[in-house]
Amino acid sequence: MKWNLQGQLLSGLSIGALLCSGALSGCSSGGSQASLPATTSLGTPVNTTSADSPPEESEATEIDDIPRTDLSQERAVDWQRYELIDEHSIRVFFSAGSKSCYGTRAVVEETESTVEIAVIEGRFPGAPDVCTLIARQASILVETSQPVGDREVIPLANPVLNQ
Numbered sequence: 001m002k003w004n005l006q007g008q009l010l011s012g013l014s015i016g017a018l019l020c021s022g023a024l025s026g027c028s029s030g031g032s033q034a035s036l037p038a039t040t041s042l043g044t045p046v047n048t049t050s051a052d053s054p055p056e057e058s059e060a061t062e063i064d065d066i067p068r069t070d071l072s073q074e075r076a077v078d079w080q081r082y083e084l085i086d087e088h089s090i091r092v093f094f095s096a097g098s099k100s101c102y103g104t105r106a107v108v109e110e111t112e113s114t115v116e117i118a119v120i121e122g123r124f125p126g127a128p129d130v131c132t133l134i135a136r137q138a139s140i141l142v143e144t145s146q147p148v149g150d151r152e153v154i155p156l157a158n159p160v161l162n163q
Contacts, residue, residue, distance in 0.1 A: 117154075
């Protein structure tokens with residue numbers, strides 16, 4: 001009888017471990033290496049659009065945030081990756097707060113060798129006092145004054161924020 005209880009216990013633990021591992025594998029962030037953002041050895045995001053892929057429309061999509069200029073309590077948000085849409089348009093991907101409380105905008109600084117982009121998130125006027133802590137995946141379309149060309153697209157350090 002003692003042997004039977006030990007066997008049942010071990011069997012139950014094995015089944016439980018198998019179920020947990022199956023459940024956890026279903027919770028992965030993308031399921032494949034291709035969904036992870038590409039970075040340089042320094043951790044800088046790189047363009048994930050191949051040169052062979054056709055340029056997309058440079059219009060904002062339903063997933064793109066509409067830039068706002070009326071934000072307060074701003075903070076810079078780390079962006080994960082970008083897509084070159086056409087020679088003057090870059091779509092930047094990032095995590096943001098609830099659309100019921102937070103809006104976004106982008107700041108772009110261009111040099112001969114770089115396009116530096118900061119994504120800024122802040123509260124908009126009339127936002128609820130209490131906001132849920134739900135993150136969402138978002139994007140924003142950024143326009144450059146000069147063609148991106150061979151310039152490196154990198155995060156902009158220390159953008160000016162509205163408090």
